[in-house]
Amino acid sequence: MNNFNAAACRTAFTSAVALSLLVPLPGHAQPAPAGGVQQPAPAQTIELPSFVNLVKQQGNSVVNISATRTISGGRAAMPVPEGDPFFEFFRRFGPQPDPGEQHAQGLGSGFIISPDGFVLTNAHVVADADEVTVKLTDKREFKAKVLGADTYTDVALLKIEATGLPAVKMGNPRALEPGEWVAAIGAPFGFENSVTAGIVSAKGRLLPNESYVPFIQTDVAVNPGNSGGPLFNMRGEVIGINSMIYSRTGGYMGLSFAIPIDIASDVAEQLRTSGKVTRSRIGVQVQELTRELAASFGLQEPRGALVAQVEEGGPAAKAGLQAGDIVMALNGQPVQRSADLARLVAGTKPGTTVTADIWRKGQIVPIKITTAELMAPSAKESSDASAKTAARAGLSVGPMPDEQRRTLKLDHGVLVHNAEGPAARAGIRPGDIILRINDMPVKDVAQLESMFTRNRGKTVALLVRRGAETVFVPLKLPEGAERKPR
Numbered sequence: 001m002n003n004f005n006a007a008a009c010r011t012a013f014t015s016a017v018a019l020s021l022l023v024p025l026p027g028h029a030q031p032a033p034a035g036g037v038q039q040p041a042p043a044q045t046i047e048l049p050s051f052v053n054l055v056k057q058q059g060n061s062v063v064n065i066s067a068t069r070t071i072s073g074g075r076a077a078m079p080v081p082e083g084d085p086f087f088e089f090f091r092r093f094g095p096q097p098d099p100g101e102q103h104a105q106g107l108g109s110g111f112i113i114s115p116d117g118f119v120l121t122n123a124h125v126v127a128d129a130d131e132v133t134v135k136l137t138d139k140r141e142f143k144a145k146v147l148g149a150d151t152y153t154d155v156a157l158l159k160i161e162a163t164g165l166p167a168v169k170m171g172n173p174r175a176l177e178p179g180e181w182v183a184a185i186g187a188p189f190g191f192e193n194s195v196t197a198g199i200v201s202a203k204g205r206l207l208p209n210e211s212y213v214p215f216i217q218t219d220v221a222v223n224p225g226n227s228g229g230p231l232f233n234m235r236g237e238v239i240g241i242n243s244m245i246y247s248r249t250g251g252y253m254g255l256s257f258a259i260p261i262d263i264a265s266d267v268a269e270q271l272r273t274s275g276k277v278t279r280s281r282i283g284v285q286v287q288e289l290t291r292e293l294a295a296s297f298g299l300q301e302p303r304g305a306l307v308a309q310v311e312e313g314g315p316a317a318k319a320g321l322q323a324g325d326i327v328m329a330l331n332g333q334p335v336q337r338s339a340d341l342a343r344l345v346a347g348t349k350p351g352t353t354v355t356a357d358i359w360r361k362g363q364i365v366p367i368k369i370t371t372a373e374l375m376a377p378s379a380k381e382s383s384d385a386s387a388k389t390a391a392r393a394g395l396s397v398g399p400m401p402d403e404q405r406r407t408l409k410l411d412h413g414v415l416v417h418n419a420e421g422p423a424a425r426a427g428i429r430p431g432d433i434i435l436r437i438n439d440m441p442v443k444d445v446a447q448l449e450s451m452f453t454r455n456r457g458k459t460v461a462l463l464v465r466r467g468a469e470t471v472f473v474p475l476k477l478p479e480g481a482e483r484k485p486r
Contacts (some may be wrong), residue, residue, distance in 0.1 A: 171237025283314020
């Protein structure tokens with residue numbers, strides 16, 4: 001039996017007093033007395049926001065989700081490299097089954113979106129589940145059917161056989177502003193219907209190695225078990241699904257991320273009608289524009305998506321898109337960053353003809369592209385991609401666009417699209433150009449991979465071109481060619 005320390009508990013509770021801010025309000029200074037000394041203004045109490053009505057009105061719409069999985073064999077836990085912030089950067093806070101058990105149960109949260117039993121949650125909450133149970137606040141439990149799950153957005157739609165259920169009100173995340181108060185309701189560590197609150201830290205946050213979802217960043221405390229629960233605004237409207245946290249410990253560290261509800265609702269509707277989500281692709285590899293790259297292409301601001309590679313025979317190639325083109329808008333919607341292009345393309349139906357405004361040789365050129373369907377990669381393709389990324393020690397690279405090569409007057413080198421892990425810690429950035437490894441010029445990606453493979457476990461000197469500067473960067477390569485996907 002666990003002992004309960006009453007004295008310690010009393011101390012904790014008595015120290016957790018309600019907070020009010022006592023400040024003099026503008027325009028309330030007291031007149032100076034006859035002696036000429038002005039008296040301080042009386043303190044005014046500014047109340048912090050209350051979430052009581054929100055919880056009373058919407059709390060019954062939040063559910064607990066239990067997912068049972070069968071685990072074949074005894075899988076050993078993956079070792080976590082100590083001090084590797086990129087390995088630990090984003091932790092899903094959904095089910096974490098015990099590797100030693102044959103049957104594991106994970107807990108998450110969700111919320112009712114219609115009175116006839118449709119429930120939204122995260123895809124990772126119900127991934128590979130043999131049985132899913134939804135528990136309401138009135139203690140009723142229902143076996144749930146997973147109508148579909150979309151790993152790109154981490155959204156899943158469930159159905160329980162019940163009617164007359166309390167459904168949430170949907171809000172508009174586009175009207176959300178940084179600094180606005182928000183609240184989460186869920187089941188952290190299994191504690192049902194726990195309420196936490198905070199503010200919106202940022203909007204449109206794009207995360208490394210994740211989907212193109214423009215996440216809502218908050219400082220709301222969410223922990224394991226909150227995953228899939230709703231994020232409310234002060235009007236009691238759902239504006240997001242709590243999906244991810246930044247953590248080196250597995251628990252809350254002040255950075256939480258939610259999927260905007262408009263994106264989740266669109267995914268849910270497709271899952272409800274067809275059981276899957278269809279997206280478009282145009283067959284290009286794009287990268288972020290740095291200020292130096294933008295200047296080299298004649299742009300005053302680093303805005304748009306730089307086309308680094310065009311898939312042979314793909315929709316973009318058929319439309320005449322070229323490496324070195326910069327996509328500035330799609331169907332009239334501006335493209336500020338490379339992720340904007342992926343989001344806009346994916347949001348159209350396959351077979352749709354879209355108009356891309358292209359910056360090419362100092363002028364805007366409109367190009368019509370007919371999109372194709374984006375197919376999920378096979379397990380082998382995903383494994384191969386992970387192995388190649390690992391072999392490059394966290395580097396994602398590609399050939400330089402011809403126009404950039406001509407502008408910089410370079411006859412060799414590869415362009416860095418993304419840097420993480422060892423490469424990022426060494427100081428390599430997207431937009432850098434790797435010219436040499438030790439004393440060997442780098443002509444193409446294949447040569448870079450080959451030289452990395454030959455130097456496993458060693459520290460190599462990369463000659464990197466960054467803007468107008470050229471510097472050597474030491475990079476410690478991993479011992480092996482593999483790094484387990486997380």
